[in-house]
Every structure is written in C-alpha cells, then in structure tokens.
Amino acid sequence: MKVKKITTLQSYQDWLEKAKYEFELYKSKYGVYELSNCFLTLNALPDWIDKSDLAPQNLKSIAAEKIKIMKGDDNKFQLDETKLDEINHQLRLIRLFCNHAKHGDKKEKLEAITMSAVFPMTFPIKFDHLKIGSENVNVVPVIESVISFWERVINNA
Numbered sequence: 001m002k003v004k005k006i007t008t009l010q011s012y013q014d015w016l017e018k019a020k021y022e023f024e025l026y027k028s029k030y031g032v033y034e035l036s037n038c039f040l041t042l043n044a045l046p047d048w049i050d051k052s053d054l055a056p057q058n059l060k061s062i063a064a065e066k067i068k069i070m071k072g073d074d075n076k077f078q079l080d081e082t083k084l085d086e087i088n089h090q091l092r093l094i095r096l097f098c099n100h101a102k103h104g105d106k107k108e109k110l111e112a113i114t115m116s117a118v119f120p121m122t123f124p125i126k127f128d129h130l131k132i133g134s135e136n137v138n139v140v141p142v143i144e145s146v147i148s149f150w151e152r153v154i155n156n157a
Contacts, residue, residue, distance in 0.1 A: 011048070011052065022038040042143070046066045047067065055157070070092055082135065085141075090142045
C-alpha cells in the first residue's frame with residue numbers, strides 16, 4: 001500500500017504541486033475563489049524559486065527574470081492581451097490579477113480585469129474567462145501553459 005506524502009509548503013516543488021492541486025479544484029468548480037487561489041500560488045512560485053537555497057542557479061536566474069517581467073520593472077514589459085499565448089504575457093496577467101486582488105486602493109493604474117463567462121451558459125455558471133481591457137480570455141489554457149512552463153523549467157534545472 002502506497003502511503004501519501006504529507007503535504008508541506010517548504011519548497012518551490014511544493015508550491016508547484018499546490019498550484020496543480022488548485023487548478024484541478026478550479027476545473028471542478030470554476031469558481032472565483034478557486035481561480036484566485038490558483039493564480040496567487042502561481043504568482044508566488046517564482047519568488048519561492050528565487051529565494052530557495054536548494055534551487056540550482058540556472059533555475060534561480062530564470063525565476064528572477066520572470067519576476068522582473070511579472071512586476072513590469074522599469075516599464076520594460078507591458079501586458080498585451082492579444083499575446084496571451086506567450087508565457088511572459090501569461091505570467092504578467094497572473095501578476096496583474098493578483099495585484100487587483102491584493103490592493104484595496106483605487107486601481108486606476110491597473111488594467112481593468114473582471115470575471116466573465118461565455119454564451120451559451122449552463123448552470124451553475126462557469127467563470128472560466130477574464131475580461132481584460134477589451135479582450136475576453138479563457139484562463140484554462142493560460143494556467144495549463146504556466147504550470148507546464150514551470151514543470152519543464154524545474155525538471156530541466
């Protein structure tokens with residue numbers, strides 16, 4: 001009989017597993033809270049990698065580069081909603097979503113993001129899209145891509 005590992009959040013690998021778990025939970029409910037939890041975990045993952053004493057230097061370098069992109073440091077990288085098939089724009093979207101969730105102040109400096117659903121609708125309604133500016137984005141492929149990216153990078157480090 002295989003004994004299940006006791007879940008911890010002590011390493012970046014644990015945070016990747018948490019993101020995958022939350023993504024499965026999101027796909028079972030398509031709720032706003034589940035989406036937020038998944039995005040918040042994916043937003044934190046590069047920081048965990050960057051600050052880990054156990055991460056190889058090449059992995060830490062990739063994480064540090066992605067953190068700069070996600071933060072939009074020095075306005076060198078801006079989200080383009082029409083390019084959400086590219087990992088850097090996907091990561092930036094996740095960061096912007098998380099900033100919307102965490103900042104209680106007015107969001108005039110942030111791109112407008114709202115939950116969305118598409119027609120035809122079924123009940124219960126699946127909140128599987130975000131409206132960003134004028135674009136309606138299916139979040140499932142974005143999350144799949146980001147999780148796949150981090151799995152690939154971590155496994156090849």
